[in-house]
Amino acid sequence: MVLVQSLDKIDFIYNKLYKEYGPQGWWPLINYKGINPTKTGSVNGYHPGKYGFPKNEKEIFEICLGAILTQNTSWPNVEKALINLNKEKLLGPKKILESEEKIVKECIRPAGYYNQKYKKIIIFCDFFISLRGRTPKRKELLNLWGIGDETADSILLYAYRKPVWVMDTYTKRVFERVGINIEQKKKMKYEKMNEIHALLVEHCKRICLKKKPKCEDCKIKEICLFYF
DNA sequence: AACCAGGACGTGA
DNA sequence: TCACGTCATGGT
Numbered sequence: 674m675v676l677v678q679s680l681d682k683i684d685f686i687y688n689k690l691y692k693e694y695g696p697q698g699w700w701p702l703i704n705y706k707g708i709n710p711t712k713t714g715s716v717n718g719y720h721p722g723k724y725g726f727p728k729n730e731k732e733i734f735e736i737c738l739g740a741i742l743t744q745n746t747s748w749p750n751v752e753k754a755l756i757n758l759n760k761e762k763l764l765g766p767k768k769i770l771e772s773e774e775k776i777v778k779e780c781i782r783p784a785g786y787y788n789q790k791y792k793k794i795i796i797f798c799d800f801f802i803s804l805r806g807r808t809p810k811r812k813e814l815l816n817l818w819g820i821g822d823e824t825a826d827s828i829l830l831y832a833y834r835k836p837v838w839v840m841d842t843y844t845k846r847v848f849e850r851v852g853i854n855i856e857q858k859k860k861m862k863y864e865k866m867n868e869i870h871a872l873l874v875e876h877c878k879r880i881c882l883k884k885k886p887k888c889e890d891c892k893i894k895e896i897c898l899f900y901f
Numbered sequence: 902a903a904c905c906a907g908g909a910c911g912t913g914a
Numbered sequence: 915t916c917a918c919g920t921c922a923t924g925g926t
Binding site: 740745746750751786789793820824839841842878884 | 904905908909
């Protein structure tokens with residue numbers, strides 16, 4: 674116990690969850706499906722243990738689009754939309770802008786909110802082209818209609834490999850439970866930031882954020898303020 | 902068959 | 915600031 678408390682909580686969580694779940698291979702890319710046989714319903718595993726993604730502009734764009742499409746939406750639905758777009762050869766900003774509204778909306782329909790998300794995507798395509806390959810600033814992303822804190826940080830972390838925290842429902846949940854002040858989050862190298870966020874998502878899906886949390890199976894319960 | 906998913910925005914208090 | 919309604923499909 675004393676030893677645990679003396680360790681940094683973030684490191685403790687990272688080590689425990691990594692040992693339990695293994696590398697998660699985020700962000701999902703549709704051309705790297707199913708490499709990792711481990712899964713929890715929504716995820717097939719992608720490129721676990723490899724942090725060299727995205728490898729090109731197309732993959733960067735795909736991640737950005739996925740980040741928008743997955744707003745309040747389960748990943749399988751997003752994946753359907755991305756596969757549809759890919760089939761229509763629309764996984765590129767210019768292609769989408771040149772395409773008919775009807776076509777694009779039909780592709781992204783499985784991801785839900787397709788009217789709103791179409792609008793968000795069009796705005797983002799414009800912005801993405803204007804970047805000409807450079808990394809966007811967080812404020813620039815937030816200025817875009819349809820991109821809030823979480824989507825912006827997801828894009829920065831997974832599309833542009835910036836070591837930032839994505840404070841989504843899952844991360845907030847664990848931080849709250851183990852008593853990590855979200856104002857004093859520790860920054861680490863990109864690879865670790867990438868992995869720990871994915872691990873927190875996996876942990877919440879399996880254990881912490883289920884209707885009835887499975888606290889008995891939780892590997893980090895020793896530092897949980899809600900566990901007795 | 903309700904419930905909810907890797908949110909963001911607009912509105913009114 | 916903050917609480918609430920809206921947006922929509924698909925899996926459990």
